[in-house]
Structures are given as structure tokens and as C-alpha cells.
Amino acid sequence: MKYSQELIQRIKDRVKVSDILSRQVKLIPAGHMRYKALCPFHNEKTPSFIISDDKQNYHCFGCGAHGDIISFLTEKENYNFADAMQELAQIAGVALPKVQYDEKKLIADDLDYQIINEFQQFFQRNFNGSIAENYIKNRGIIPENIAKFALGYAPKKYLVEKFIKEKGFQISKLLELGLYRKGQNGNYFLFSERLTFPIFNHRAQLVAFGGRILGEGMPKYINSPEYKFFKKRELLYNFYQAKTFIQRSREVILCEGYMDVIAMQQAGFQNVVAPLGTAFSEYHLEALWYFCDDPIICLDGDQAGKKAMLRIADIAVPKLKPGKTLSFVMLPDGQDPDDVIKSKGIKYMQSLLESRIFLAAMLVKEHCHTGLNTPESRSAAHEKLNNIAHKIENESVKAQYLRYFKDAFFKVFRGKSYYIKPKSGNNLAVNTSNIAMEEVELVAFIITNISILTVEQYEEQFAMFDFDDQTVGEIQKHILALAPNFIMADFAQWLGENIAQNFVNYLLNKIRLLSTISLSEYERNKRFDYHVKSIVLGRLRRDYKNNMRSGDEGKQKLAIQLKYDIELLEKELNQHLAG
Numbered sequence: 151m152k153y154s155q156e157l158i159q160r161i162k163d164r165v166k167v168s169d170i171l172s173r174q175v176k177l178i179p180a181g182h183m184r185y186k187a188l189c190p191f192h193n194e195k196t197p198s199f200i201i202s203d204d205k206q207n208y209h210c211f212g213c214g215a216h217g218d219i220i221s222f223l224t225e226k227e228n229y230n231f232a233d234a235m236q237e238l239a240q241i242a243g244v245a246l247p248k249v250q251y252d253e254k255k256l257i258a259d260d261l262d263y264q265i266i267n268e269f270q271q272f273f274q275r276n277f278n279g280s281i282a283e284n285y286i287k288n289r290g291i292i293p294e295n296i297a298k299f300a301l302g303y304a305p306k307k308y309l310v311e312k313f314i315k316e317k318g319f320q321i322s323k324l325l326e327l328g329l330y331r332k333g334q335n336g337n338y339f340l341f342s343e344r345l346t347f348p349i350f351n352h353r354a355q356l357v358a359f360g361g362r363i364l365g366e367g368m369p370k371y372i373n374s375p376e377y378k379f380f381k382k383r384e385l386l387y388n389f390y391q392a393k394t395f396i397q398r399s400r401e402v403i404l405c406e407g408y409m410d411v412i413a414m415q416q417a418g419f420q421n422v423v424a425p426l427g428t429a430f431s432e433y434h435l436e437a438l439w440y441f442c443d444d445p446i447i448c449l450d451g452d453q454a455g456k457k458a459m460l461r462i463a464d465i466a467v468p469k470l471k472p473g474k475t476l477s478f479v480m481l482p483d484g485q486d487p488d489d490v491i492k493s494k495g496i497k498y499m500q501s502l503l504e505s506r507i508f509l510a511a512m513l514v515k516e517h518c519h520t521g522l523n524t525p526e527s528r529s530a531a532h533e534k535l536n537n538i539a540h541k542i543e544n545e546s547v548k549a550q551y552l553r554y555f556k557d558a559f560f561k562v563f564r565g566k567s568y569y570i571k572p573k574s575g576n577n578l579a580v581n582t583s584n585i586a587m588e589e590v591e592l593v594a595f596i597i598t599n600i601s602i603l604t605v606e607q608y609e610e611q612f613a614m615f616d617f618d619d620q621t622v623g624e625i626q627k628h629i630l631a632l633a634p635n636f637i638m639a640d641f642a643q644w645l646g647e648n649i650a651q652n653f654v655n656y657l658l659n660k661i662r663l664l665s666t667i668s669l670s671e672y673e674r675n676k677r678f679d680y681h682v683k684s685i686v687l688g689r690l691r692r693d694y695k696n697n698m699r700s701g702d703e704g705k706q707k708l709a710i711q712l713k714y715d716i717e718l719l720e721k722e723l724n725q726h727l728a729g
Contacts, residue, residue, distance in 0.1 A: 164242035166203045170219045190226060191215040191398055213398045266356050272313050273302025273346045281364050282345040295416050300348045304341035328374035347408045354390045360408055373426050383431035386423040387411055395420035396441045403446045405487055413488035417496045430462050439474050446506055451481035467538055470547045477506040510551060514558040532559055560613050588688055589622045592681040594660035599674050603633045608678055621653055687719045
């Protein structure tokens with residue numbers, strides 16, 4: 151039954167946290183309405199567990215355990231919520247509203263749970279000596295974890311039918327509970343000859359099964375179909391066992407499936423859960439965020455895993471809020487967590503978890519990469535990121551994402567132009583020299599008109615311009631790193647320490663010459679366009695000559711188009727000079 155927040159608070163106001171916790175820990179006074187104690191959630195020698203009657207909570211500075219009187223009873227003393235409320239209400243002297251139970255329904259539900267548990271015991275009895283046991287042992291799962299996860303085996307059809315007959319179960323009831331399914335050739339048992347994984351709800355009640363085929367056939371994994379006790383979008387595999395560890399660590403790892411969870415748990419990662427199939431839902435997201443601000447998504451490093459990762463991101467993006475996000479672990483191509491642990495070891499897996507990337511960075515990595523080398527492809531990536539950001543309902547987070555995507559987009563393509571760099575050795579020295587001189591002219595112009603980089607259009611154009619000359623390219627990167635707080639003295643010092651002296655002298659002479667010229671904002675912007683187009687024109691002329699000299703018919707046809715482009719650009723530059 152749901153109780154109002156007012157009722158819950160009234161009970162908490164009447165029951166001291168210290169009175170409840172003193173049943174399990176020895177309290178040491180530590181100030182007004184405060185106590186300290188050895189933490190009941192982990193082993194420690196020095197008290198780091200603080201009980202605050204004034205704040206109505208407890209907190210451990212050692213393991214991070216945190217909660218109130220209700221959570222203490224449910225987590226440490228294994229009460230369910232209803233029983234915890236009953237006990238605390240009695241202590242507080244508060245009457246709870248009476249719950250009207252449907253006795254017939256309760257009896258029917260109990261019988262249904264009993265049937266499901268009978269099947270679980272049957273599966274476990276058939277596990278020993280089965281092909282399922284052999285498969286699990288070959289996967290390296292130790293007996294303790296076979297028992298912990300209650301793994302089983304659903305045997306051949308005739309043995310299942312014999313068991314059902316002995317128990318007197320009705321097929322209609324087994325259909326209702328998702329153990330049987332209707333097919334074209336009649337009803338059939340869903341899990342025959344499969345390794346079975348019991349699925350528990352968050353109250354530790356067995357409600358369904360997962361099954362893995364152990365030979366040829368598809369699908370490899372199946373789950374019970376949904377029915378009254380089992381809603382895939384409301385449950386996570388292993389959540390009821392991992393909950394305590396999640397609360398202590400304030401971290402949760404979401405893997406792809408049953409075996410990932412078991413392998414990770416065996417490697418020492420106790421706070422691991424998995425969705426049931428591909429059914430990650432908004433409900434799951436909110437449940438994870440309830441316990442942790444930054445759940446870690448660790449899916450397989452194959453295409454299916456990457457698609458699932460993007461689906462999870464798509465669910466999360468609209469619901470992002472200040473302080474609530476996701477992080478993603480990028481596993482090696484084609485590997486799942488078990489593969490990584492076996493091939494690289496637990497420490498390597500830990501390093502991958504520690505080097506996880508946050509949601510915004512993952513989206514940039516997936517949608518915006520250096521392989522995009524045309525204006526159209528980059529524009530599409532830019533639009534995709536903007537559309538993602540605009541899905542965010544929280545205005546503050548949306549603004550931060552728009553800013554982050556913009557900065558990341560420019561960073562990815564900084565120094566990457568749409569022009570194909572010529573291969574070294576294919577160009578006449580005179581042409582290369584002329585182009586290099588034009589590139590130095592542009593850099594010198596930027597330095598003497600550094601304020602132009604405060605204009606988004608020109609900052610972007612300069613950042614994305616690809617210089618032929620490697621030295622000029624390095625200078626470009628340093629200018630962008632210093633802007634907008636560019637100081638000429640610092641820049642000159644960097645030049646002296648990193649660039650050949652003859653080049654430095656040439657560049658500084660250009661800077662001195664240009665610094666004597668005063669330009670209006672309009673003239674400055676026109677001059678920038680002129681320098682960029684002059685470099686492009688030089689490249690087109692060079693490519694035209696090379697293609698004409700190649701003797702290749704295809705390249706000579708391309709040269710004709712280049713000549714047309716050259717004439718258009720020459721006309722534009724002449725208009726620049728005339729204007």
C-alpha cells in the first residue's frame with residue numbers, strides 16, 4: 151500500500167534514528183543530537199558512521215551507506231516496506247490506514263509463486279551432471295556463484311512433462327505464468343534443454359526465468375513472456391542482490407545480459423545489473439538514478455552493443471537533469487566483459503571502468519568523427535548533435551549540451567579542411583613555395599588582427615583550415631590555444647623555443663609589416679577572405695598543372711573543371727581588390 155509523504159514524515163518525526171540503530175550498533179555521543187558508531191554495513195576499526203537525530207538520517211564516511219529509519223529496517227534488518235511502516239507506526243503511536251486485502255487473490259498469488267518455485271527447484275535438480283553444468287564450468291564460473299545465482303537446467307520435453315504430471319499442474323495455469331507458450335502445433339514448454347537463470351523482483355520474489363540454448367538454434371537467449379508478476383521494463387537482473395552494494399558505493403554498472411553480470415560479479419564487481427533482453431526503459435533509468443547520479447553503461451563491444459548503447463542514450467537524453475547523467479565504457483571490438491576479464495585481467499577491466507566517458511562525449515564520438523570530410527557530412531553531424539540537445543527537457547542542461555556540442559564539434563575538425571592535401575613530392579617547388587608564403591601571410595594577418603577570432607564565423611573557418619605547411623599548422627594550433635587571451639610576448643617566446651629561426655624571422659617580419667596597417671572591421675573581414683581564397687587559388691593552380699602534366703585522360707578532364715574553378719576564384723579575388 152502507498153502511504154502519503156505527510157504520514158511517513160509524521161512517523162519519522164516521532165521515532166529517533168538513534169533509537170532504531172542502537173539495536174545493532176553501540177552509539178557514542180558526538181555532539182547535539184548526534185552519535186558515531188562502527189558502521190554496520192562494512193568492517194571498520196575506527197567509527198566513521200554518523201547518526202543524526204536532527205537530520206533524521208545516518209551516513210558512513212567510510213563506505214557511503216546513507217539512509218533513514220525506514221531504509222535501515224529494509225536494508226539491514228530485511229523488512230519489507232509494509233512491515234517497516236507497521237513497526238515504526240507502532241513505536242510512534244500513529245495509526246496506519248487499514249488495508250483491504252482480497253483474500254482469494256492473495257491465496258491464488260501464493261499458489262502461483264509456489265508453482266514458479268517448484269519449477270526452479272526442478273531446474274536446479276537437473277543441473278548437476280547436465281550439459282548446462284559443463285557449459286558453465288567451461289565458462290569458468292565457480293560453484294559458489296552457480297549457487298548464488300541459482301542456475302539450473304530445463305531438461306528434455308518428456309522429463310518436463312513427467313514432472314508436470316507428477317505435480318498435477320494445469321497447462322492453462324502454466325500458459326498464464328509464462329512457462330508454456332501457444333504455438334502453431336499446440337502448446338509447448340518454453341525452456342526445454344536450456345540453461346536457466348531465475349529472475350527475481352526487487353522484493354526477492356522469483357517471478358520469471360531466462361534461458362540460454364546450449365546447442366544450435368535461435369534465439370540464443372529467451373525470457374518468460376510478461377504476465378501479472380513479470381514486467382520486463384520494471385525489473386533488472388540481479389538488482390535485488392546488488393542493491394546493498396549499489397547503495398554503499400553510489401555506483402551501478404549496467405551490462406548486457408545474464409552471463410556478463412555473473413562474470414563481473416565473480417571478478418569482484420558486486421554492483422552489476424542487466425536489463426532483461428533489449429527492454430531498457432525509462433523506468434530502469436529512473437530506478438538507477440534513484441541510487442546513483444551517474445550509472446555506468448558497459449555493453450558488448452560489437453555492433454549490437456553499440457546500437458543498444460545509443461538506444462539507452464536516446465532514452466536518457468530527454469530526461470537529463472542537473473546532476474543526473476550516464477557514463478559509457480568502451481570495450482574492445484567484439485568483446486564482452488567476460489572476454490575482457492579473461493584475456494586482460496580484472497585490473498584492466500577496472501581501468502576501463504575508470505576511464506569511462508560521459509554521455510555527451512559518447513554522443514560526439516559516435517556522431518562526429520574525423521572521417522567526415524565534406525561540408526554536407528559535417529553539416530549533417532552538426533545538425534544531428536543539435537537535434538539531440540534540443541530533446542533535453544531541462545533548459546539548463548539543454549544549454550550546457552548545446553555549448554558542449556559546439557565546442558566539441560570545432561575541436562574535432564580543428565585543422566581539418568575540405569581540401570585534399572597534396573601528396574609530398576608531386577608538386578613543383580615554386581608552387582609549394584608560393585602556397586607556403588600565402589599561408590604565412592594568413593597566419594601573420596591573424597596575429598595582427600587577433601580580435602577576428604572572437605567572431606564565431608572566422609574562428610571556425612580559421613580553426614578548420616588545413617595548412618599544407620606543417621610548421622604553419624603547428625603555429626595555427628598554438629594561436630588557437632592562446633586565443634582569446636593572446637599575448638604577443640608569450641607567442642614570440644614559444645616561436646623561439648619550437649620553430650626554426652629562419653622561419654621565425656620571416657614570420658616576425660611579416661607581422662611587423664602588417665602591424666603598421668590599420669583596418670576597419672569591414673576591411674579586416676574582407677582581408678581575411680582574401681587571404682583564404684588566395685591560398686585556395688594557389689592549390690587549384692598547382693593541381694591543375696599536375697593533372698595536365700600527368701598524361702592521364704581522367705586527370706586531364708578533371709583539370710578542365712579545375713580551370714573553370716580557377717577562373718571563378720580569380721574573378722572573386724579581382725573584385726576583392728577592386729572593392
